[in-house]
Amino acid sequence: MIYVREIQISIEEIIDRYGDNIYRLAFSRTKNIYDAQDIMQDVFVKLINSNKHFETFDYLKAWLLRITINLTKNLFNTAWFKKTAELDENLATYIEEQSEVYKYVLNLSKKYRTVIHLFYYEDLKTTEIADLLKTKEGTIRSQLTRARNLLKENMKEVEFDVFG
Amino acid sequence: MFSDKYKKDNEKIKLSDNTKYKLLNNVKVSKSMNKKTIISIGATLLIVSSGLILSNKSIFDDLKNNDSISTNITNTDTSDALESLEFDDKNASVSMQEFLSYNGKDYSLIQNNINSANINSIIDKKIGTSSTDENSNLFSNLNNKDVYTLKGYNKNILLAVTNYENEKVIEIFQHYDDNLIKTGKDIIEFMNISNNIIKANSINENGEPVGQDILPFMSDILACLHDAKNIIEDTNLVDKFFSTISEFKTINIELDNGIIRTIHIYREGYMFIDGYIFSITDQNFDKKIYDKI
Numbered sequence: 265m266i267y268v269r270e271i272q273i274s275i276e277e278i279i280d281r282y283g284d285n286i287y288r289l290a291f292s293r294t295k296n297i298y299d300a301q302d303i304m305q306d307v308f309v310k311l312i313n314s315n316k317h318f319e320t321f322d323y324l325k326a327w328l329l330r331i332t333i334n335l336t337k338n339l340f341n342t343a344w345f346k347k348t349a350e351l352d353e354n355l356a357t358y359i360e361e362q363s364e365v366y367k368y369v370l371n372l373s374k375k376y377r378t379v380i381h382l383f384y385y386e387d388l389k390t391t392e393i394a395d396l397l398k399t400k401e402g403t404i405r406s407q408l409t410r411a412r413n414l415l416k417e418n419m420k421e422v423e424f425d426v427f428g
Numbered sequence: 429m430f431s432d433k434y435k436k437d438n439e440k441i442k443l444s445d446n447t448k449y450k451l452l453n454n455v456k457v458s459k460s461m462n463k464k465t466i467i468s469i470g471a472t473l474l475i476v477s478s479g480l481i482l483s484n485k486s487i488f489d490d491l492k493n494n495d496s497i498s499t500n501i502t503n504t505d506t507s508d509a510l511e512s513l514e515f516d517d518k519n520a521s522v523s524m525q526e527f528l529s530y531n532g533k534d535y536s537l538i539q540n541n542i543n544s545a546n547i548n549s550i551i552d553k554k555i556g557t558s559s560t561d562e563n564s565n566l567f568s569n570l571n572n573k574d575v576y577t578l579k580g581y582n583k584n585i586l587l588a589v590t591n592y593e594n595e596k597v598i599e600i601f602q603h604y605d606d607n608l609i610k611t612g613k614d615i616i617e618f619m620n621i622s623n624n625i626i627k628a629n630s631i632n633e634n635g636e637p638v639g640q641d642i643l644p645f646m647s648d649i650l651a652c653l654h655d656a657k658n659i660i661e662d663t664n665l666v667d668k669f670f671s672t673i674s675e676f677k678t679i680n681i682e683l684d685n686g687i688i689r690t691i692h693i694y695r696e697g698y699m700f701i702d703g704y705i706f707s708i709t710d711q712n713f714d715k716k717i718y719d720k721i
Contacts, residue, residue: 313561
């Protein structure tokens with residue numbers, strides 16, 4: 265059973281609330297829908313086995329993001345992932361045609377994709393990202409700077425209004 | 429603003445209701461399933477994944493051809509200028525990875541067919557019994573296991589025993605630490621394969637031994653591997669690897685402790701082991717080793 269503020273929350277509700285967040289983070293790291301789905305399932309299996317009590321929904325979300333990152337780290341080290349780590353051609357074409365900036369982010373390396381995603385999609389502060397990734401805030405700041413510079417270089421051909 | 433655009437793009441990446449439903453079902457089933465069924469699933473998954481790896485013409489052919497992953501992309505929101513990116517694959521089964529977590533490090537299952545007869549001679553110290561409580565220092569996601577270190581290995585490789593009635597399921601788990609594996613020498617030491625190989629065979633796509641006994645060639649193979657560099661972190665070198673490779677042979681080596689390791693050897697002078705790609709420095713590798721095995 266999962267509790268937030270002593271109130272029992274169903275796994276359905278948690279998936280409804282955060283399923284897409286977990287899926288998007290897993291996809292941004294793995295670039296593979298199947299791996300992202302597997303990771304997502306493992307995250308919720310971990311959650312349902314944890315019997316955790318969370319003080320707030322923010323804590324629950326942070327826990328889910330951290331587990332997602334840990335599980336993708338684990339996946340990156342497997343032979344199977346390294347075999348299928350490239351973006352599927354159909355998917356790559358689709359993202360190329362249909363996304364405005366996502367395609368540029370996906371071209372970044374994993375660590376830059378992750379900090380960009382957590383900062384610009386999840387709106388986390390650099391201290392919070394550092395906590396999730398178990399690294400120093402200074403490292404996150406420099407990774408963000410480097411990632412932004414890479415994006416600026418890669419996005420030269422589009423009208424680019426700098427980062428908000 | 430970049431942030432708004434990135435969020436807008438992300439909003440288009442979502443699970444279909446169908447996939448969400450399957451996910452929910454699988455999560456619930458994993459909670460209620462009895463232990464033996466779960467163990468069987470773990471074993472089946474391992475066999476299936478091994479089969480997938482072994483059954484490829486080349487383990488990288490699919491990747492090179494970009495046709496290994498068929499993606500059914502459904503565009504549901506036609507009212508928007510940018511269509512919705514909704515990924516749905518009705519045939520995709522969401523599988524379950526069995527893993528351990530010990531001292532904050534995650535371990536993946538790498539083998540589950542260790543012979544239990546000589547287990548006492550290969551285990552070192554008992555670490556403890558894993559719990560399915562995620563807060564536990566020794567956590568396993570599927571069932572409680574007695575976890576041991578193995579003689580000849582550091583704590584990145586662990587052996588776990590799950591008791592079920594009169595059966596023991598023995599599994600080997602491995603933590604992957606990329607910082608440890610820089611060269612072939614590192615992987616040889618990590619896998620402890622320098623002096624205890626008892627069998628070495630070429631295997632076909634079904635994992636069956638084929639061709640000659642490779643054991644007499646293992647010392648030459650390991651000598652080449654010893655000086656090789658792990659290139660997995662170097663994007664340019666990995667790209668070069670993908671564009672260069674043409675054919676490979678797969679060999680299984682069995683160690684005296686029952687652990688089996690698989691090595692893919694490429695004509696162009698690469699070895700693929702455990703997710704790492706090693707670039708061989710010996711220019712005559714193809715004639716000296718590859719053509720002989």
